[in-house]
Every structure is written in C-alpha cells, then in structure tokens.
Amino acid sequence: MTIDLNQIEKFISELVLDKVGPIIKKKSGSQQNYDLKTGSRRVDIVTEIDKEVEQLIWKTLKDEYPTFQFVGEEGYVEGVTEITNDPTFIVDPIDGTTNFVHDFPFSCTSIGLTISKVPVVGVIYNPHLDLLVTASKGNGVKVNGEQFDYTQKYQTMGPLVLNKSIVALQPGSAREGENFTCKMKTYQNLLAYEKGFVHGFRNLGSSAMTLAYITLGHLDSYWDGGCYSWDVCAGWCILTESGGRIVGANKGEWDIPVDNRTYLAVRGTANNDKETQEKYINDFWNCVEGKLKY
Amino acid sequence: MVLSSNELKDIENKIIDLLNNEIGPIIKKRTGTTFGEYSDKTNSTDIVTEVDKSVEKKIKEFISENYPNFSFIGEETYIKGETKIGPEPTFIVDPIDGTTNFVHAFPFSCTSIGLSENGDSVLGVVYNPHIDQMFHGSKGNGSYLNGERLDVKKRPLDFTSSLVALESGYERGDTGNFLIKSKLCKAMLSENGAHVHGVRSLGSAAMNICYAAAGYLDCYWEGGPWCWDVCASKCILEEAGGILVGGNKGVWDIHLNERVYLAVRGGTTEAEQKKYVEKFWSYLEGDLVYEYSH
The missing domain is CATH 3.30.540.10 (Fructose-1,6-Bisphosphatase, subunit A, domain 1)
Structure with missing residues (x-):
C-alpha cells in the first residue's frame, strides 16, 4: 500500500482551516465550565469543546482513512492505548x-x-493568529500553505549555542514532587551565569505551538516532561523535516519514541550541522539537575 | 493645560x-x-x-x-x-x-x-x-x-484559576532580585503555594500588560522595566478596566518609573482586584530593589 503523505497533509490542512479552527476561535475564553482532574493534575483542564472537536476530527479522518488507527487525547486510556506500526x-x-x-x-x-511509529505528517493550526504550520516526510515545511525556506531562515540567525539561545519551558501540571523539583532546579541552572546563561525563557503554554515556533526560527529549543504523544506528534514531524532534532529530556536519551513523555527539541542549523546540534544538546543536558520520570 | x-x-x-x-x-x-x-x-x-x-x-x-x-x-x-x-x-x-x-x-x-x-x-x-x-x-x-x-467579559477573578505572566529578566546570580523572582515563580506554581492554572512568558513588558488589558492574562508581575516599557500599556490597561500597582507589597500608588509592577485585568470589581493584589503580594519573600526608580 502506498500512502500519499502530501495528500494527507493537504486533507488535514483543509479540515483544520475550514472546520476545527473556527470552533476553537469562537469558543476561546467562553468556557467557564471545565473538568478539573483531581490530585496532582488539578490544574489540567478539559472542556466540552475538547471532546466535541475530537469527535469531529475522528469522524472526518475515519471516513477518509477507514483503515488507519486513531489515538486522541480524549479517547486515550492510560496503559491500554498503544501506538502500533500501523x-x-x-x-x-x-x-x-x-x-x-x-483566551x-x-x-x-x-x-x-505516524507510520511504523515515526511521525510522517504534522499539521498545527492556531486560529487566533491564523497560523498554519504543516509538513510531511520528504515534502518540507509549509506555512499557511506556502513552502517555508527554513535553510534561508537559519542562515540569517545567530549561531546555535546554549548561552545565546532562547529556550521554551513549561512547568506543567505536576506541581510538587521530584519532577517539579527537577524542573525548578534545571530552570535556575539554565539561567545561572556560571551554567547555561541562556538569553531567556519563553513559555507559551502549548507544546505544539512551541515546536512550530522552533521550526520557524523563533525559538532555539524546548525542554519539557509530562507531555503526551498527541502534544508532540505533529510538531515532531514538522521540526525534524526542517533539520531539527528531538531527544529525551534526560542526559544520554538520544533515541526516543514519540510517547517518551520527556523531550528536548532543538532547531535545525543553516548547514545541517549535526555536531553543533549535538554539542547544544550535551550542554543543555549538563544543566538538567535530577531526572524527569513519568 | x-x-x-x-x-x-x-x-x-x-x-x-x-x-x-x-x-x-x-x-x-x-x-x-x-x-x-x-x-x-x-x-x-x-x-x-x-x-x-x-x-x-x-x-x-x-x-x-x-x-x-x-x-x-x-x-x-x-x-x-x-x-x-x-x-x-x-x-x-x-x-x-x-x-x-x-x-x-x-x-x-x-x-x-x-x-x-x-x-x-x-x-x-x-x-x-x-x-x-x-x-x-x-x-x-x-x-x-x-x-x-477591548471588552473584558465579566468573570470571577479567582486566584487559583489564574494565568500569570512572569519573566526571568536579565538579572542572574544567587542573591537579591533573581532569588526573589525564582521563589515567587515557584510559589505561584506549587501545589503547596498558589497553585495557579499556569504561568506564561512572552518576553515583552508592553505586550504582557496589553494581554492583561485584553483579559488573555489575569495578571503580570515583574521587576526591572522602566517607564517606557509601561507608560503606553498602562493607559491601555486602565481604559479596559485593569489596574497597575506596585510589584512590591503595599505599593498601591505608583510612579511611572516604579520599576516594579503588578498588572491585573479588568472584567471584575475593584474590590476583587484589590483582594487579588493583596493575595499576590502575600507570596512575596521580600522587596525587589532597583536603582533610578521615580
């Protein structure tokens, strides 16, 4: 079976532009009723709209691609849902x-x-900024439907060096315990003069938007733990298509699956310079104090 | 005149x-x-x-x-x-x-x-x-x-439900302002502290205050900005029903060059805003100190 990735990228792009985006834009800030999960995930929020939008996406994709599997945030069952080679x-x-x-x-x-567990198509759409970033394996990256020249973009940027970089971080929903402590200490190390001494942190509160922004050259890297495969799958394809790399958040985790739960994402470079990228990753890992475990 | x-x-x-x-x-x-x-x-x-x-x-x-x-x-x-x-x-x-x-x-x-x-x-x-x-x-x-x-919809200004903008700023090192900021960030996030919905960082004081004005953020706290970072957005915030007070405890009336600020959104009553400010101040461990204020 040959799968036309380009066609799938196009199909999903139309779905998000025509159907999903307008709902998100219209309903943003209007949901005063939401479920707060209990315990350590008390600040993790799910609304009715999440469920409604997932149904819409699931149904549309199912009609078009009836043999494909589907993993969604709302239908996910911890320990049961698995990503297969399909x-x-x-x-x-x-x-x-x-x-x-x-809002x-x-x-x-x-x-x-994913095909054989590797992300091969990614579509991210932010209707508030009307920003559509998409990619499929071998077809490059598109921004609002236009081919994005990431090589040219990275050439105009400064070097990829930890102490000259802007790093995206998200504290997440675990707010005490070892992972929280590890994050807080690592943030301090990244800022500290004698350690990472990065130019700055940014926190957008969306893993997908963050990965899209790294691809566009707005950010240099993103370090996080606690996210799920659906937070990173689309962004993973988009970022790697532009020469970026995703490894684990903890030292030495060079090869990780899409559902690894901890991630360090780093942008591409002008000359596809793997050595510079690996040095950046190693320097970053040296600032990680403790270990993120999920 | x-x-x-x-x-x-x-x-x-x-x-x-x-x-x-x-x-x-x-x-x-x-x-x-x-x-x-x-x-x-x-x-x-x-x-x-x-x-x-x-x-x-x-x-x-x-x-x-x-x-x-x-x-x-x-x-x-x-x-x-x-x-x-x-x-x-x-x-x-x-x-x-x-x-x-x-x-x-x-x-x-x-x-x-x-x-x-x-x-x-x-x-x-x-x-x-x-x-x-x-x-x-x-x-x-x-x-x-x-x-x-800008028309911020009336909704409760509940502290634990808030989205807070914080910036790490330019200061680094283990003393003074940097330490107070790190502790405050941790106190906002921790489940033993304020346990707010989330923290965001955009890296621009003016944009953060405008986002509070629009009601996208519930508040923004920072030390270090100058009068030119806040003068324009202060008026925008106030005209949308928000308030700008001092970022240090007890400072209700500010000079434009206060250097330490707390912006709180509108869409609520003055009494709720005041309660919110006092709650925020209660998490501070000491005053931020800057030269050339006023």
Missing part, C-alpha cells in the same frame, strides 16, 4: 487547553500521523 | 499611522537579522541594537515636528539619574520593547509609545508588527485592539 493519527483537538479557557491566543489544534 | 479626550484621540490616531506605515515595517523586516551587531550593555542578555537607536530617532523626529512643545523621553536617550518625568505632556517611548525577542525573531517585539501628563499615562499605542496586533487607547476614550474595543 498508520496512526495522533490528535490533540485543542493543545493548550489552559490557554483556550483563558490566551496560543491554543491550537495538532494532528499528526 | 490638560489635554481633552478629543485632542488625545487625534494624537492616538496619528501615532497609529506612524507605527502602521513607518515603524512597524522596519521592525518586522529587521527582526532576527541583527544578531551579530548587538552591543553588550550590562551583560550578553541585555541586547541593544542599532535598529533600536535609529527607530527612536525616527519617532523623536516625528514628535518634534508634530508636537514641538511636548517633552520626550526615550529608552536610548535616557540618562540615569538625570532624566525626569515632568508635569508637561511627555512622550515616553520604547522603540523596541522585547529587544531579546527582536534579536531572536521571537514574534513578540513591539514599539511602545506612551504619553504622560502630570506624571501619569494618558495615552498609549503598542504595535507588534509580527502578528499585526495594534493595541491603543487614551484617557476617556477606551482601549482597542486593531480598532476593536
């Missing part, structure tokens, strides 16, 4: 749900496709 | 045109292209570019041509300990707010042009050309995003 759509109907509830304009929809 | 609402509206419109037609395009074109050129001010994270200087010069020329009797304070021409905000109408200008964003092409740099009279902000225009967001307002005239009136 073509699998991995979907976050609304990434950045807290942003969505607060902070960085919620988006994120739809990825 | 006190400027009337009509006079202010007329000035507001002229500034919008200036930013739309002349300043915005320069900032949009030059972002991310000046990495090699920036000169170190205090350390390598405080980046000032040649574009900053030339944009300020352009704005200053426009102002002296159109408003020859008004005073002018700009980031690039400010002299520490000498420049004072007088009672006369004074343009207070940050040619590029979010300079680190500008250098890195993170699309949250903007131009901030405020006008003060009798020491308080009476007009503000903040333009982010990368995502084409023009926030503007003047005393008695309301505030707007791209011509559309």
Whole structure:
C-alpha cells in the first residue's frame, strides 16, 4: 500500500482551516465550565469543546482513512492505548487547553500521523493568529500553505549555542514532587551565569505551538516532561523535516519514541550541522539537575 | 493645560499611522537579522541594537515636528539619574520593547509609545508588527485592539484559576532580585503555594500588560522595566478596566518609573482586584530593589 503523505497533509490542512479552527476561535475564553482532574493534575483542564472537536476530527479522518488507527487525547486510556506500526493519527483537538479557557491566543489544534511509529505528517493550526504550520516526510515545511525556506531562515540567525539561545519551558501540571523539583532546579541552572546563561525563557503554554515556533526560527529549543504523544506528534514531524532534532529530556536519551513523555527539541542549523546540534544538546543536558520520570 | 479626550484621540490616531506605515515595517523586516551587531550593555542578555537607536530617532523626529512643545523621553536617550518625568505632556517611548525577542525573531517585539501628563499615562499605542496586533487607547476614550474595543467579559477573578505572566529578566546570580523572582515563580506554581492554572512568558513588558488589558492574562508581575516599557500599556490597561500597582507589597500608588509592577485585568470589581493584589503580594519573600526608580 502506498500512502500519499502530501495528500494527507493537504486533507488535514483543509479540515483544520475550514472546520476545527473556527470552533476553537469562537469558543476561546467562553468556557467557564471545565473538568478539573483531581490530585496532582488539578490544574489540567478539559472542556466540552475538547471532546466535541475530537469527535469531529475522528469522524472526518475515519471516513477518509477507514483503515488507519486513531489515538486522541480524549479517547486515550492510560496503559491500554498503544501506538502500533500501523498508520496512526495522533490528535490533540485543542493543545493548550489552559490557554483556550483563558483566551490566551496560543491554543491550537495538532494532528499528526505516524507510520511504523515515526511521525510522517504534522499539521498545527492556531486560529487566533491564523497560523498554519504543516509538513510531511520528504515534502518540507509549509506555512499557511506556502513552502517555508527554513535553510534561508537559519542562515540569517545567530549561531546555535546554549548561552545565546532562547529556550521554551513549561512547568506543567505536576506541581510538587521530584519532577517539579527537577524542573525548578534545571530552570535556575539554565539561567545561572556560571551554567547555561541562556538569553531567556519563553513559555507559551502549548507544546505544539512551541515546536512550530522552533521550526520557524523563533525559538532555539524546548525542554519539557509530562507531555503526551498527541502534544508532540505533529510538531515532531514538522521540526525534524526542517533539520531539527528531538531527544529525551534526560542526559544520554538520544533515541526516543514519540510517547517518551520527556523531550528536548532543538532547531535545525543553516548547514545541517549535526555536531553543533549535538554539542547544544550535551550542554543543555549538563544543566538538567535530577531526572524527569513519568 | 490638560489635554481633552478629543485632542488625545487625534494624537492616538496619528501615532497609529506612524507605527502602521513607518515603524512597524522596519521592525518586522529587521527582526532576527541583527544578531551579530548587538552591543553588550550590562551583560550578553541585555541586547541593544542599532535598529533600536535609529527607530527612536525616527519617532523623536516625528514628535518634534508634530508636537514641538511636548517633552520626550526615550529608552536610548535616557540618562540615569538625570532624566525626569515632568508635569508637561511627555512622550515616553520604547522603540523596541522585547529587544531579546527582536534579536531572536521571537514574534513578540513591539514599539511602545506612551504619553504622560502630570506624571501619569494618558495615552498609549503598542504595535507588534509580527502578528499585526495594534493595541491603543487614551484617557476617556477606551482601549482597542486593531480598532476593536477591548471588552473584558465579566468573570470571577479567582486566584487559583489564574494565568500569570512572569519573566526571568536579565538579572542572574544567587542573591537579591533573581532569588526573589525564582521563589515567587515557584510559589505561584506549587501545589503547596498558589497553585495557579499556569504561568506564561512572552518576553515583552508592553505586550504582557496589553494581554492583561485584553483579559488573555489575569495578571503580570515583574521587576526591572522602566517607564517606557509601561507608560503606553498602562493607559491601555486602565481604559479596559485593569489596574497597575506596585510589584512590591503595599505599593498601591505608583510612579511611572516604579520599576516594579503588578498588572491585573479588568472584567471584575475593584474590590476583587484589590483582594487579588493583596493575595499576590502575600507570596512575596521580600522587596525587589532597583536603582533610578521615580
């Protein structure tokens, strides 16, 4: 079976532009009723709209690609749902749900496709900024439907060096315990003069938007733990298509699956310079204090 | 003399045109292209570019041509300990707010042009050309995003449900302000502390305050900004029902050059806002201290 990735990228792009985006834009900030999960995930929010949008995406994809598997945030069952080698759509109907509830304009929809567990199509759409970033394996990256010249972009940027970089971080929903401590200490190390001494942190509250922004050359890297495959699958395809790399958040985790739960994503470079990228990753890992475990 | 609402509206419109037609395009074109050129001010994270200087010069020329009797304070021409905000109408200008964003092409740099009279902000225009967001307002005239009136929907200002903007800023090291900021960030997040919905960082004081004005954020707290970072957005915030107070405990009345600020959104009552501010202050472990305040 030959799968036309380019056609799938196009199909999903139309779905998010025509159907999903308008709902997210219209409903942003209007949801005063939401479920707060209990315990350590009390600040993890799910709204009715998440569920509605996931249904819409699932149904549309199912009609068009009836043999493909589907993993979505809302239908996910911990310990049961698995990503297999089959073509699998991995979907976050609304990434950045807290942003969505607060009308902070960085919620988006994120739809990825894996084949043999590797992300090969990625579509991210932020309707508030009307920004559509897409990719499929071998076909480069598109921004609002236009081919994005990432090589030219990276040539105009400064060097990829930790102490000259802007790093995206997200504290996430675990707010005490070892992972929280590890994150707080690592943030301090990244800022400290004698350690990472990065130019700055940014926090957009959406993993998908962050990965899209790294691809566009707006950020140099993103370090996080606690995210799920649907938060990163689409962004993973888009970022790697532009020469970026995703490894684990902890030292030495060079090869990770899409559902690794901890991630360090680093942008591409002008000359596809793997050595510079690897040095950046090693320097970053040296600032990680403790270990993120999920 | 006190400027009337009509006079202010007329000035507001002229500034919008200036930013739309002349300043915005320069900032949009030059972002991310000046990495090699920036000169170190205090350390390598405080980046000032040649574009900053030339944009300020352009704005200053426009102002002296159109408003020859008004005073002018700009980031690039400010002299520490000498420049004072007088009672006369004074343009207070940050040619590029979010300079680190500008250098890195993170699309949250903007131009901030405020006008003060009798020491308080009476007009503000903040333009982010990368995502084409023009926030503007003047005393008695309301505030707007791209011509559309900011109307923060009435909703409870509940502390644990809040989305808080915090920045790590330029300061580094284990003492003083850096430590207070790190602790505050942790106290906001921790389930043993405020346990808020989330923290966001955009790297621009003006944009953060405008986002609070629009109700995208519930509050923004920071130490380090100068009068030109906040003058424009203060008026925009207040005209949308928000308040700007001191970031240190007990400081209800601020000078424009307070250096330590807490912005809280509208869409609620004054009593709720005050309660919220006091709650916020209660998490602070000590005062942030900056030179050249007032």
